[in-house]
Amino acid sequence: MFIPVIDVKSAQYSHLIYRRLTEIDVQSKLLPVETTLNDLIKMRADAVILSGGPPRIFESLGELSNLIEIVLNFESPILGICISHQLIACAFGGKAGPAKTPEYGPVVIYIDDKNEIFEGFNDQFIAWASHNDEVYTPLPRELKILAHSENCEVQALKHLSRPVYGVQFHPEVSHTENGLEIFRNFTSIVKA
Numbered sequence: 001m002f003i004p005v006i007d008v009k010s011a012q013y014s015h016l017i018y019r020r021l022t023e024i025d026v027q028s029k030l031l032p033v034e035t036t037l038n039d040l041i042k043m044r045a046d047a048v049i050l051s052g053g054p055p056r057i058f059e060s061l062g063e064l065s066n067l068i069e070i071v072l073n074f075e076s077p078i079l080g081i082c083i084s085h086q087l088i089a090c091a092f093g094g095k096a097g098p099a100k101t102p103e104y105g106p107v108v109i110y111i112d113d114k115n116e117i118f119e120g121f122n123d124q125f126i127a128w129a130s131h132n133d134e135v136y137t138p139l140p141r142e143l144k145i146l147a148h149s150e151n152c153e154v155q156a157l158k159h160l161s162r163p164v165y166g167v168q169f170h171p172e173v174s175h176t177e178n179g180l181e182i183f184r185n186f187t188s189i190v191k192a
Contacts, residue, residue, distance in 0.1 A: 001190060003047045004029045004040070006067065008084055010053030016172040017049055017081070020183050037070050047163075047190040048074060052082025052170060057096045057133045061087070077163035077190050082131055085166030089135040089157065092142050096135045101151035103129035106175060109155050113146045117158065117165050119185045125177040127155075127169035134168065163189050 003026050007014035014030055021028040031039070040048055050067060061068070064087060071078060071091040080088045086096035107129040111118050135154040139145065147156035147167075156167045165186070171179035 001046050001187060002027045002029075002044065003049060003187070003190065004031050004035075004043065004045050005049045005051055006031045006033060006035050006070075008033050008051045008053035008064070008067070009055055010051055013053065013081070013170065013172060014051040017051055017183075020172050020180055021049075023180065024184055024187065026183075026187055033064070034066060035070075036066050037073055040070065040074060045076065047077040047079070047186070049186075050078065050080040050084030050087065052084060052130075055083055057083055057086040057090065058098075061090060071164065077186065078165065079186050080164075080166040081170060081172070082168060083133070085154075085157065085168050086133055086135050088159075088164060088166040089139065089143065089154070092159070093140040094135060094143065096133055099132060099134040099152065102132045103149065103151055105129065107149045107151075107155075107169065109147050109149055109169060111147045111156075113144065113158075115146050115158055116189055117146065117156070117167075117182060117185050119188070120181060121178060126175070127171070127177065127179070128173045128175040129169045131168060135166075165189075
């Protein structure tokens with residue numbers, strides 16, 4: 001199984017994601033933010049993870065159009081983290097922008113839908129957050145909310161008919177409880 005990680009201008013987070021994948025014996029590669037859909041197809045990627053990063057979503061959508069094309073047209077599973085979670089919502093016609101209450105540090109995540117990405121989780125867990133922006137509700141019809149926190153209505157989302165997932169928090173950091181399980185669950189979705 002080959003799951004590359006596209007670095008959305010945050011090498012620190014991208015390297016952690018890459019490391020988590022290697023910990024669970026998944027072949028991976030770090031790719032630049034300019035990676036295209038054709039690049040992924042040529043390298044026969046089984047899935048892709050789009051990293052978090054410091055760019056603000058409302059300032060960056062134009063320069064991330066190649067990632068929007070990947071979200072809309074890549075036929076294999078996608079996991080978007082932080083800004084890439086917001087990008088997924090925007091790609092399907094949703095909105096994201098400044099959060100009413102930015103979140104930094106440990107946050108309690110409440111699972112609303114025990115979708116396969118949260119297989120084996122309790123109803124709530126602690127995750128590491130670091131975001132000024134968030135996905136706004138209501139979501140586009142194709143997307144559904146999987147989890148929320150006290151200050152963020154959309155901590156996780158999924159496309160209704162495709163294996164496209166987004167999480168606002170950072171599963172790659174050690175402060176997130178069972179963060180590695182999210183990557184394991186994602187690889188199970190890839191195998192399915």
